[in-house]
Amino acid sequence: FFSALQMLSQSWTCLPRAAILCRRRCFAGSSAVPVTLCGRCFTILDGQPLGQDQQVQGSQAPWGTGVPGVTECLLPRAVPCATATAADAIATRCARSGRDPEFCQPLAVSEWAVMTISGECVHIDNPLLDQRGLPCFESIEPKSVKPAVSKVLDDLKTSFQKLEESIATVPVENMYQALVEGMEKMSAPLEYSWGVVGHLLAVKNCEELREAHRASMPEVITTFQMLGQSLPVYNSLQALKADAAAWNSLEEPQQRIVNASLRSMKHSGVGLEGEQLEKFNKIVLDLAALSTRFSNNVLDSTKAFELTLTDQKQVDGLPATALSMYAQTAKRKGHDNATPENGPWVISLDIPAYMPAMQHLKDGSVREQLYRAYVSRASTGDQDNAPIISQILKLKKQRAQMLGYNTAADMSIASKMAGSVEDVDNLSEMLRIASFDAAKRELADVQAFAEKNGFQGKLALWDVPYWSERQKEALYTITAEELKPYFALPMVLQGLFDLCERIFNVKIVAADGQAEVWHEDVRFFKIEENGEHIASFYLDPYSRPENKRGGAWMGVCQGSSKVMNRKPVAYLTCNGSPPAGDVPSLMPFQEVTTLFHEMGHGLQHMLTRVQDAEAAGISGVEWDAVELPSQFMENWCYDRATLFGFAKHYSTGEPLPEEMFQKLVAQKNYNSGMAMLRQINFQQIDMQLHSRYDPDDPSAGTSFDVMQSMADKYAVIPPLPEDRFLCTFGHIFAGGYSAGYYSYKWAEVMSADAFAAFEEVGLENEEAVREVGKRFRETVLALGGGKHPSDVYREFRGRDPTPDALIRHNGLATN
Structure with a gap:
């Protein structure tokens, strides 16, 4: 035992991490001795390792045999490759020390102690190289990034070179496996490491991580460009597509992967040579760097602003939850004696802090100060994004034209459902007609209401949120603050999970502690179907303006893959209001719908039936269809059975009163015309900048001139x-x-029409709802990028979508 332990300590560099459940869960019996070494959970079997002559490698490992005394998951023995034993080879490993056996997978000797691609024996002393399970978030530091990324890049380039050299000898009928599946295997370590870095950049941002990301990004981009510009690979994929027998032997998802790969390689500049290729690659690198700078500037400028209020009159009108939040912020900023009652109060430009101030502060001068700061973020000094915008638009235009497209918009549309820029314009115009007159009436109604209640003059932009909130309260005699106690995050989560079980037949269970997390507030869940674990997700629910970017999103931790033997894992990230003292996170209803929205994305990623990685889940789904499941899920927030399943007062447990429910539903379409017009304005600004605006023509003005001109048509x-x-x-x-x-509205046409399928069978008809839910799951959620979204939708609905339900759901049908 001790000789083996000494060998372990001398031959392996361990990562500091607690083996919390090691002794309790991993081992049983007298012949397996549990050892906790540097926080890892190992076994010493029968005191000594087997001899060199009993070494078992790769496919020879007898996976069907057992190790005496071992009843659950074992981590591989921490021994050098040269002395790996049969006991090591037949052991299984857990994703993390002693954690849930669901994450265990068989692991050959050639995998657990080596880098997956090269076969070189290395000690995994960098957490970003420890890719045997879920990320080691507790151990990853900025200093880990550069060496890890450099290592996996070197391995990838070596393996890819061998692939290029050998591809000419591969029979065409084996080309898919050799190319698509082969490249999936060799690129997996890079996608893992770089994906984790990108995720942490969004949720745990710091200057050291930014610098590590900046240092590695050029080489990452260059390597991906090398893959995308490989003529041997491109020509081989073309040959596969041209061979009728080989092509017809592929399943539809595989054919879509090949077609998407060819298009992606075209967009990567395959076929360009000499100076043109050099120029193109520089454009790609520059765009990546500029996008990162853009994001960092937004984060920094948002974080830099804070408004400290000390006069009670300045915070008049604010609800107690907002005062508590602003006092907590003040304490973090050094005002140790800050209280909700007496202040001081510090307001940031982070959305959970900004919106309550704009909606409730009576002092218009404070609202104006906040508004002007908000709409001028990232526009001055070192954080000015204006020159970055100009550079991005110019470079995107150049890139598109080098690839044979007239505009950047044409290049974008080539991989989407919409057939052309004109199709997008037609959708925008149809929705503008449906909403414009309603939006004008809505604004006039708010103006009249404000004047009736003592306001003088024309409403300014910082007045509209405040007076809209007052009018909504008067019309529906209910406030957002009155609703919040009924939407405590734990109850909302349970209601969301119950809905998923009800209509999609999956069970979501808490698995906290079974995966490492990047912040103590982050939770971990598993999805089970008929008792089998099929997917997992992290949930990062709260705002952290000091190091987490705003907004909400679903990110991919890992996707479904038969080649890599992986189950899908997602990141669900929101920026909700954090708990205040002993009071749980009480969610504005908008945050409730946001959570359901992101879960919709997650469900498409996690409930996929496709196992070809490039078409599984959201991968390969045309971008203007990807918002279908997310926006579809928002509709359930207004469904009676769903809402009453979780809308309970956090302290008393009393259900949401019927009267409040009716008012909540009634106010759903309050100012819906202005809301729709706002989104159409955004999508047309975007399309105008990337299609008709020429950033190289001084007479065309600036991008801000384009924004102002779009407002003439799309803003009231x-x-x-x-x-x-x-x-x-x-x-x-x-x-x-x-x-x-425009993808949001394009997909919303489908999502509204999809929810109408449930309405048509009757939302109270539980059996019929489950049947339609099963059909939605087996098409929209299961097929992912394996079929064209138009075909997927027709399988679900039996026809193409129409905009009727969207217009009706927004209360605009009469217009």
């Missing part, structure tokens, strides 16, 4: 001349929605 109240909203429009300048913001 013009923006301030100094409004710099574009400087924070991360969707199109730092995200995946460039010339694609």
Whole structure:
């Protein structure tokens, strides 16, 4: 025992991490001795390792045999590759020390102590290289990034070179396995490491991590460009597509993967040579760097602003929850004696702090100060995104034209459902007609209400949220603050999980402690179907303006893959209001719908039936269809059975009163015309900038001129001349929605029509609802990118979508 232990300590560099459940869960019996070493859980079997001659490698490992005394998951023995034993080879490993056996997988000797690609024996002393399970978030530090990324990049380039050299000898009938599945295997370590870095950049941002990301990004981009520009790979995929027998032997998801790969390689510049190739690659690198700078500037400028209020009159009108939040912020900023009652109060530009102030502060001058700060974020000094926007638009235009497209929008549309920019314009115009007159009436009604209650003059932009909230309260005699006690996060989560079980036949169970997390507030859940674990997700629910970007999103931790033997794992990230003292997170109803929205994305990722990674879940789904499940899920927040399942007072347990429910539903379409017009304005600004605006033509003006001109047609109240909203429009300048913001409304047409299928059978008809839910799951959620979304939708609905339900759901049918 001690000789083996000494060998362990001398041959393995351990990561500091607690083996919390090691002794309790991993081992039983006298012949297996549990050892906790550097926080890891190991076994010493029968005191000594087996001899060199009994070494078992790879496929020879007898996975069907057992180890005496071992009843649950074992981590592999921490021994050098040269002395790996049969006992090591037949052991299974857990994703983390002593954690749930659901995450255990068989692991050959050649995998557990080596890098997956090269086969080189290495000690895994970098948590970003420890890819045997879920990420080691508790151990990952910025200093881990550069060496880990460099290592996996070197491995990838070596393996890819061998693939290029050998591909000419691969029979065409084996080309899919050799190329698509082969590249999936070799790129997995990079996608894992770089994906974790990108995730942490969004949720645990710091200057050291930014610098590590900046240092590694050029090489990552260059490597992905190398893959995408490989003529041997491109020509081999073309040959596969041209061979009728080989092509017809592929399943539809596989054919879509090949077609998408060819298109992606075209967009990566395959076929360009010499100076053109060099110029193209520089454009790609520059765009990546500019997008990262754009995001960082938004985060920094948002974080830099704080408004400290000390006069009680300045906070008049604020609800108790807001006062408590602002006092907590003040304490974090050094005001140790801050209290909700006496202040001081510190208001930031983070949405959970900004919105209550704009909706409830009686002092218009304070609202104006906040509003002007909000719409001018990232527009001055070192954090000015205006020149970055100009550079991004110019580079995207150049890239598109180098690839044979007229505009960046044409390049974007090539991979989407919409057939052309004109199709997007037609959708925008149809919805503008449906909403514009209603929006004008709504604004006039708010103006009249404000005047009736003593307001003088024309409503300014910072007045509209305040007076809209007062009018809504008067019309429906219910306030957002009155509703919040009925939407405590724990109850909302349970209601959401109950809905998933009810209509999709899956069970979501808490699995906290079975995966490492990046912050103490983060939770971990498993999804089970008929008792079998099929997927997992992290939930990061609360705002952290000091190091977490705003908004809400679903990210991919890992996707479904038969090649990599992986189950899907998602990140669900929100920026909700955190708990205040002993009071749980009480959610504004908008945060409730946001949570359901992100869960919709997560369900499409996690409930996929496709096992070809590039078409599984959201992978391969045309971008203007990807919002269908998310927006579909929002509708259930207004469903009686669903809402009453979780709307209970956090302290008394009393259900939401019927009268309040009726008012909540009634106010759903309050100012829906202005809300729809706002989104159409955003999508047309985006499309105009990427299709008709020429950033190289001085006579075309600036991007801000374009924004102002779009407001003439799509806004009922013009923006301030100094409004710099574009400087924070991360969707199109730092995200995946460039010339694609229209995707929200495009998909909402489908999501509303999809929910109408449930309405048509009767939402109270439980049996029929379950049947339609099963059909939705087996099509929209299960098929992912394996079929064209138009075909998927027809399988679900039996026809193409129509906009009728969207217009009706927004209360605009009469218009």
